[in-house]
Amino acid sequence: MKTIQDPASQRLTWNKPPISVLVIKKIHDSLVIQPFIDLVRWLIWEKKMSVYVESAVMDDPQLKTNQLFQPFKDKLCTFREGMDDLTDKVDFIICLGGDGTLLYASSLFQGMDDLTDKVDFIICLGGDGTLLYASSLFQQSVPPVMAFHMGSLGFLTPFEFDNFQDQVSTVLDGHAALTLRSRLRCLIVRKNETITAIEKLSKQNTCHLVLNEVVVDRGPSPYLSNIDLYIDGKHITTVQGDGLIVSTPTGSTAYAVAAGASMIHPSVPAIMVTPICPHSLSFRPIVVPAGVELKICVS
Known part of the structure; x- marks a missing residue:
C-alpha cells in the first residue's frame, strides 16, 4: 500500500x-x-x-x-x-x-x-x-x-x-516547517509569430513565472471576449464572457475565489481554470493536473 x-x-x-x-x-x-x-x-x-x-x-x-x-x-x-x-x-x-x-x-x-x-x-x-x-x-x-x-x-x-x-x-x-508552492510559466505569443520567434520569446521577458494567476480578459473593450482553451494541444471549450483566470493553488484564494472558484490547498499539484462572468449557465471552474500545457487563444 x-x-x-x-x-x-x-x-x-x-x-x-x-x-x-x-x-x-x-x-x-x-x-x-x-x-x-x-x-x-x-x-x-x-x-x-x-x-x-x-x-x-x-x-x-x-x-x-x-x-x-x-x-x-x-x-x-x-x-x-x-x-x-x-x-x-x-x-x-x-x-x-x-x-x-x-x-x-x-x-x-x-x-x-x-x-x-x-x-x-x-x-x-x-x-x-x-x-x-x-x-x-x-x-x-x-x-x-x-x-x-x-x-x-x-x-x-x-x-x-x-x-x-x-x-x-x-x-x-534549519528546523522550520516548509510549504512548497508552484508557479505558472506563462509565454505570451503575438499574432503571426513563427515557431522560431516563439522559441526566442521563451528566453526573453515575454516569458514569466507567476505565483498567483494569469488573467486573460476583455480589457477596456465593451464586448464579450471569445477565448479558445486547449489542454495539451486538444481543444476543450470556447469561453464567451469577460475573460479567463488560470491560477495556481496559491492563487486560488485571490481573483479566482472572488470569481466563484473553490480554494485549493497549496500542496495539491493542480491548476484552476475559472471563467470571468461567462455567458453560459454550464461553465464552472475546472481543476486540471499541474503538469499539463494550457493554451489560451483569443478569437
Whole structure:
C-alpha cells in the first residue's frame, strides 16, 4: 500500500549555513519602518549576515532622516530591480549630452541584477502583495521566503513580528516547517509569430513565472471576449464572457475565489481554470493536473 507523505511534515534544511538574506519591505508604509530597522540591525550585528535590500530603500525619505538607520546603512547591499531588458526592443540609441549621458545610456542595458546565487533566503515585511512582488524578482528558482504579516491581507504571511528573533533563528537553524508552492510559466505569443520567434520569446521577458494567476480578459473593450482553451494541444471549450483566470493553488484564494472558484490547498499539484462572468449557465471552474500545457487563444 502506497503512503502519501503529510505536507505538514516537510522541514527546511540547509546544505551549508545561510550567510545572505534579502529583506523586502512594504513601500510607502510608515508602520513598517521601525520593524525593518530592528530586523536589519539584528541580522547584521547579531547574526553577522549580508543583507540585501532594494536600491529604492536607500532613497526612502523616512529612512534617510532616521538616526537609528544611519549606523548600519553602509553595510547594506543593494541591487537593481524592476528594469526592462531593452536589448531586443531598441535598434539604436541617440544621446543628447556629454560623456555622462552616454554612460547612463549604457547602464540601461545591464538589466536587473540576478540574485539567484547571491541570496540564501528572503524575509518579507508586509502583506500578500509584498510576497508576490518578492516572487516576481526571481524568474528562475526562488529561495525560501519568510513572510511577516504587516499588511491588509495575510493568506501568505503566517509569521507575527513580535518575536522575530526566535522565528528567524529557527529558520537559520534549519528546523522550520516548509510549504512548497508552484508557479505558472506563462509565454505570451503575438499574432503571426513563427515557431522560431516563439522559441526566442521563451528566453526573453515575454516569458514569466507567476505565483498567483494569469488573467486573460476583455480589457477596456465593451464586448464579450471569445477565448479558445486547449489542454495539451486538444481543444476543450470556447469561453464567451469577460475573460479567463488560470491560477495556481496559491492563487486560488485571490481573483479566482472572488470569481466563484473553490480554494485549493497549496500542496495539491493542480491548476484552476475559472471563467470571468461567462455567458453560459454550464461553465464552472475546472481543476486540471499541474503538469499539463494550457493554451489560451483569443478569437
